[in-house]
Amino acid sequence: MQRIALLLTDVDGVLTDGGITFDGNGVETKTFNVRDGLGVRLWQRAGGRFGIITGRASKIVEQRGAELDIEFVYQAVKEKLSVVRNLAKELGLSLDQIAYVGDDLPDLPTIRAVGFGAAPTDAAPELLESADYVTTAPGGRGVLREVIEKLLKDSGMWEEATGPLHG
Numbered sequence: 001m002q003r004i005a006l007l008l009t010d011v012d013g014v015l016t017d018g019g020i021t022f023d024g025n026g027v028e029t030k031t032f033n034v035r036d037g038l039g040v041r042l043w044q045r046a047g048g049r050f051g052i053i054t055g056r057a058s059k060i061v062e063q064r065g066a067e068l069d070i071e072f073v074y075q076a077v078k079e080k081l082s083v084v085r086n087l088a089k090e091l092g093l094s095l096d097q098i099a100y101v102g103d104d105l106p107d108l109p110t111i112r113a114v115g116f117g118a119a120p121t122d123a124a125p126e127l128l129e130s131a132d133y134v135t136t137a138p139g140g141r142g143v144l145r146e147v148i149e150k151l152l153k154d155s156g157m158w159e160e161a162t163g164p165l166h167g
Contacts, residue, residue: 003155004116005097007043008072008084009144011054011061013103014120017140020056028058031140039145040068046152046161051087053080055106081109101147103127103139118147 012018016030023029043050051072052065058075065073074083080102088095096115100107103123111117111130119131122138135146152158 003097004048004099004151005093006049006051006087006091007099007101007148007151008051008053008087008110008114009101010080010103010107011052012056013123013139014101014143015052015064015140017138018103028060030058030060030064032064033140033142033145035142036144037068039142039148040070042152042161043148044069045163046157048151049091053077053083053100053110055080079109080106081113084110084114099147099151101144116151118143118150 009015015032015036021029040050049071052061052070053074054061055077056075061075062073072087077083084098084100088098095113098114099116099118100110100114101118102111103120105124105126108126108130111119111127117131118133118135119127120135120137120139120143128134133147133150135143137143137146152161
Protein backbone atom coordinates (compact mmCIF):
# COMPACT_ATOMS: atom_id res chain seq x y z
CA MET A 1 0.00 0.00 0.00
CA GLN A 2 1.27 3.44 -0.98
CA ARG A 3 1.58 5.88 1.91
CA ILE A 4 -1.77 7.52 2.59
CA ALA A 5 -1.44 11.31 2.37
CA LEU A 6 -5.09 12.26 2.87
CA LEU A 7 -7.56 10.71 5.28
CA LEU A 8 -11.25 11.53 4.86
CA THR A 9 -14.22 10.46 6.94
CA ASP A 10 -17.97 10.54 7.12
CA VAL A 11 -19.51 11.87 10.35
CA ASP A 12 -22.76 10.14 11.34
CA GLY A 13 -22.09 6.47 12.06
CA VAL A 14 -18.31 6.95 12.12
CA LEU A 15 -17.44 9.92 14.32
CA THR A 16 -20.81 9.51 16.07
CA ASP A 17 -23.01 6.53 16.82
CA GLY A 18 -25.32 7.60 14.01
CA GLY A 19 -27.98 9.07 16.27
CA ILE A 20 -29.31 12.53 15.51
CA THR A 21 -30.48 14.47 18.55
CA PHE A 22 -32.35 17.77 18.57
CA ASP A 23 -32.74 19.87 21.71
CA GLY A 24 -35.97 21.69 22.65
CA ASN A 25 -35.03 24.57 20.35
CA GLY A 26 -34.46 22.32 17.35
CA VAL A 27 -30.67 22.59 17.59
CA GLU A 28 -28.87 19.43 16.48
CA THR A 29 -26.34 17.94 18.87
CA LYS A 30 -23.80 15.16 18.35
CA THR A 31 -21.48 13.28 20.66
CA PHE A 32 -17.91 12.90 19.43
CA ASN A 33 -15.31 10.56 20.91
CA VAL A 34 -12.33 12.42 22.40
CA ARG A 35 -9.97 9.65 21.27
CA ASP A 36 -10.91 10.35 17.67
CA GLY A 37 -9.92 13.98 18.27
CA LEU A 38 -6.48 12.96 19.50
CA GLY A 39 -6.23 10.62 16.54
CA VAL A 40 -6.78 13.54 14.17
CA ARG A 41 -4.04 15.47 15.99
CA LEU A 42 -1.65 12.50 15.71
CA TRP A 43 -2.44 12.16 12.00
CA GLN A 44 -1.74 15.86 11.48
CA ARG A 45 1.44 15.65 13.56
CA ALA A 46 2.67 12.87 11.26
CA GLY A 47 2.14 15.17 8.28
CA GLY A 48 -1.14 13.70 7.10
CA ARG A 49 -3.95 15.83 5.76
CA PHE A 50 -7.46 15.29 7.04
CA GLY A 51 -11.01 16.09 6.08
CA ILE A 52 -14.69 15.42 6.63
CA ILE A 53 -17.25 14.69 3.94
CA THR A 54 -20.82 14.34 5.19
CA GLY A 55 -24.22 14.19 3.59
CA ARG A 56 -25.81 16.24 6.36
CA ALA A 57 -25.07 19.81 7.38
CA SER A 58 -24.84 21.01 10.97
CA LYS A 59 -23.11 23.76 12.90
CA ILE A 60 -21.67 21.22 15.34
CA VAL A 61 -19.63 19.57 12.54
CA GLU A 62 -18.32 22.99 11.55
CA GLN A 63 -17.44 23.64 15.20
CA ARG A 64 -15.69 20.27 15.62
CA GLY A 65 -13.78 20.89 12.42
CA ALA A 66 -12.56 24.27 13.66
CA GLU A 67 -11.68 22.86 17.09
CA LEU A 68 -9.40 20.23 15.52
CA ASP A 69 -8.00 22.45 12.74
CA ILE A 70 -9.52 20.12 10.16
CA GLU A 71 -8.37 21.29 6.77
CA PHE A 72 -11.32 20.14 4.68
CA VAL A 73 -14.96 20.13 5.83
CA TYR A 74 -17.59 19.39 3.20
CA GLN A 75 -21.21 19.24 4.32
CA ALA A 76 -24.51 18.52 2.56
CA VAL A 77 -22.64 16.47 -0.05
CA LYS A 78 -24.86 14.37 -2.30
CA GLU A 79 -22.11 12.46 -4.12
CA LYS A 80 -19.03 12.01 -1.97
CA LEU A 81 -16.83 10.34 -4.58
CA SER A 82 -16.96 13.38 -6.86
CA VAL A 83 -15.78 15.56 -3.96
CA VAL A 84 -12.96 13.09 -3.28
CA ARG A 85 -11.92 13.06 -6.94
CA ASN A 86 -11.94 16.87 -7.12
CA LEU A 87 -9.95 17.14 -3.91
CA ALA A 88 -7.41 14.58 -5.15
CA LYS A 89 -6.96 16.54 -8.36
CA GLU A 90 -6.63 19.84 -6.45
CA LEU A 91 -3.97 18.34 -4.14
CA GLY A 92 -2.13 16.43 -6.85
CA LEU A 93 -2.87 13.05 -5.28
CA SER A 94 -3.95 9.75 -6.77
CA LEU A 95 -6.96 8.00 -5.28
CA ASP A 96 -4.49 5.35 -4.05
CA GLN A 97 -3.04 7.96 -1.67
CA ILE A 98 -6.43 8.57 -0.05
CA ALA A 99 -8.12 6.70 2.79
CA TYR A 100 -11.81 7.03 3.53
CA VAL A 101 -13.89 5.87 6.50
CA GLY A 102 -17.62 5.41 6.00
CA ASP A 103 -20.50 3.39 7.35
CA ASP A 104 -23.45 3.39 4.96
CA LEU A 105 -24.46 3.08 1.32
CA PRO A 106 -23.65 6.69 0.29
CA ASP A 107 -20.03 5.90 1.29
CA LEU A 108 -19.76 2.70 -0.75
CA PRO A 109 -18.50 4.14 -4.07
CA THR A 110 -15.80 6.08 -2.21
CA ILE A 111 -14.75 3.09 -0.09
CA ARG A 112 -14.33 1.09 -3.30
CA ALA A 113 -12.44 3.82 -5.18
CA VAL A 114 -9.77 4.94 -2.71
CA GLY A 115 -6.49 3.28 -1.78
CA PHE A 116 -7.69 2.34 1.70
CA GLY A 117 -11.33 2.06 2.67
CA ALA A 118 -12.38 1.45 6.26
CA ALA A 119 -15.70 0.87 7.99
CA PRO A 120 -16.87 0.51 11.59
CA THR A 121 -17.91 -2.94 12.72
CA ASP A 122 -21.58 -1.89 12.71
CA ALA A 123 -21.53 -0.52 9.14
CA ALA A 124 -23.93 -1.63 6.43
CA PRO A 125 -23.12 -5.16 5.18
CA GLU A 126 -22.08 -3.86 1.75
CA LEU A 127 -19.41 -1.68 3.35
CA LEU A 128 -18.17 -4.49 5.55
CA GLU A 129 -17.70 -6.59 2.40
CA SER A 130 -15.94 -3.82 0.43
CA ALA A 131 -13.73 -2.24 3.09
CA ASP A 132 -10.01 -2.94 3.28
CA TYR A 133 -10.30 -2.69 7.05
CA VAL A 134 -13.18 -3.16 9.47
CA THR A 135 -12.67 -1.70 12.93
CA THR A 136 -13.40 -3.54 16.13
CA ALA A 137 -15.09 -0.36 17.38
CA PRO A 138 -18.66 0.54 16.42
CA GLY A 139 -19.54 4.02 15.16
CA GLY A 140 -18.89 6.81 17.66
CA ARG A 141 -16.66 4.63 19.84
CA GLY A 142 -13.19 5.43 18.51
CA VAL A 143 -13.48 4.20 14.92
CA LEU A 144 -11.35 7.00 13.51
CA ARG A 145 -8.67 6.60 16.18
CA GLU A 146 -8.44 2.89 15.39
CA VAL A 147 -8.04 3.58 11.67
CA ILE A 148 -5.44 6.29 12.31
CA GLU A 149 -3.43 4.02 14.59
CA LYS A 150 -3.46 1.30 11.92
CA LEU A 151 -2.37 3.69 9.16
CA LEU A 152 0.39 5.26 11.27
CA LYS A 153 1.71 1.91 12.51
CA ASP A 154 1.58 0.32 9.04
CA SER A 155 3.53 3.27 7.59
CA GLY A 156 6.10 3.31 10.41
CA MET A 157 4.96 6.76 11.55
CA TRP A 158 3.42 5.80 14.91
CA GLU A 159 6.48 6.55 17.07
CA GLU A 160 7.06 9.88 15.33
CA ALA A 161 3.40 10.87 15.68
CA THR A 162 3.13 9.96 19.34
CA GLY A 163 6.63 11.19 20.29
CA PRO A 164 6.64 12.26 23.93
CA LEU A 165 2.92 11.47 24.29
CA HIS A 166 3.69 7.97 25.50
CA GLY A 167 6.29 5.97 27.15
